[in-house]
Amino acid sequence: MAKRIDVKDLDIFYGDFKAVEGVSMTVEPRSVTAFIGPSGCGKSTVLRTLNRMHEVIPGGRVDGKVLLDDQDLYARTMDPVDVRRTVGMVFQRPNPFPTMSIKDNVAAGLKLNGVKNKKRLDEVVEKSLKGANLWNEVKDRLDKPGAGLSGGQQQRLCIARAIAVEPQVLLMDEPCSALDPISTLAIEDLINELKSQFTIVIVTHNMQQAARVSDQTAFFNLKATGQPGRLVEVGDTQKIFSNPDEQATEDYISGRFG
Template sequence: MLKLPSTVPGAGAGNSMEASHRGIRVQDLNAWYGRLQALRSINMMMEPKLVTAMIGPSGCGKSTLIRCINRLHEVVPGARVTGSVLLDGVDIYAPGTDPVELRRSVGMVFQRPNPFPTMSIFDNVAAGLKLNSRMPRAKLSDVVERSLRQAALWDEVKDKLNQPGTALSGGQQQRLCIARALAVEPAVLLMDEPCSALDPVATMKIEELVRELREKYTIVIVTHNMQQAARVSDFTGFMLMAADRAGELVEFGRTGEIFTNPRDKRTEDYITGRFG
C-alpha cells in the first residue's frame, strides 16, 4: 500500500483521513501542458472497488485526468498541476510524496500493449517486483502465477513462461500488462483505452477481467467505446473540451443513469451520437 505522510498539508481541514474517504477524490484539479490548460476545475470521487469510466471526445482531457492520478502528467516537460488528488484520503501531490512509490499503488495499463520486448513472460510480470524488492525466486514465482491468474492469462501461458512476452497475441499481451500492473499489488488500476488495439474477442476478455478485478481494485477506465463504458462501469464521467480547449467534467453519475437519462443535454447529445 502507499506510504504517504499522514498529515496532509493543504488537503482541506478535517476531511482528509476519514474512512469514508477511501477511493480517489479529485478536488479542483487543473492541469496544463505549458501554457495550454488541459483540465479545469475537475471535482469527482472515484469510489473504491468500483469501476469508473471516463468518456468524451478526443482531446477532452480524459487521459490527462487519469495521468494526474498516478502523477504521470508531470513527467511531460512543461506540464503542471494545481488542486489535489486524494488517494484513500491522502493527497498524492503533498510535498514529500514519492511519485515512484505512488505509481506502485496506482497501476496503469495503456492503449497499446507494451510488454518489455527483451523480457520473457515471467520476467515481464516480475519486473516491478524485482525493481522494488529482493524477493526469493520461489516467492516471486508465486506472485507471478497469482498475477497471471488474476489477469486470466495463466492457463494460456503457464507452459511457456520463458518465451518472450512479445510472442503473445495482442489481447494476451494486454492481459500480460495487466498482470504486470497487478504484481505489485496496487490499490488502483488505471486503464487508458485498454481495448482500442484489440479485436472484439480480446476486448470481451478484458471487459470480463475488469468486472472480476473490480472486487479488489478501484478501477478507472478511459474509453472511446461508449458501449464499453456502459458495459463495464458503475460510474461514468463525461468530459468535454471548453472553448479554450481546457477539459471540463460535464456530468458524473451512475452509469445506468447516464446511459438512460443523462441530466445534461451535452451528455445526451454525445452518447446518442449527435455531438458536434
C-alpha cells in the same frame, strides 16, 4: 486493498497551456469508473494525473488535490514513484518489455524494486497471471518472450504486470482500443473480476464498453476549441446513459457529436 479517490478542483497544465479545468469527483473503492468524451477533451490527461504520470511529460503540472483515502498524492512529501506503485496503469497499446520473458515481465515491477526472493516472485507471477486470466494460456511457456503473444494476450500480460505490484487502484487508458472484439471481451470480463479487489478507472472511446463495464461514468468535454477540457457530468452509469442532467451528455451519448 482498494482505496477511494477524491479529486478536488483539479487544473492540469502542459507548460502554460491549461488542458483541463476544475475537475472534482469521487471514485468509490471496488468500483469501475469510466471516463468518456470526445477526443482531446482531457480524459486521458485526467487519468494520468491520478498516478502522477502526467508529470513525466515535460512541462506537465497540476493545481488542486487528488486524495487517495485522504492522503494527498500531490503533497510535497509524496514521492511520485511511491504513488505509481500504489496506483497502477495499463496503456492503450500493449507494451510488454521486449527484452524480458513472460515471467520476467510480470515480475518486473517487483524485481526492479528490489524483491529477489525467487519463491515469492514465482508465487506472484502465478497469482497475477491467474488474476489476469492468462495463466492457462502461458503456463507452459513462461520463459518465452512476452512479445510473442497475441495482442489480446499481451494486454492481459500488461494487466498481470500491473497487478503484480499489488496496487490499490488500477488505471486503464483505452485498454481495448488496439484489440479485436474477442480480446476486448476477455479484457472486459477481466475488469469485472478485478473490481472485487481494485478500484478501477478506465478511459474508453467505446460507449457500449463504458455501459457494460462501469458502475460510474464521467463525461468530459471541451467548452470550445482551444479552451480547457472539463468534467461535464459524473454519475451512475445507468443514469448517465438513460437520463443525464446535461444536454451535452445526452447529445454525445446519442451520437449527435463526438
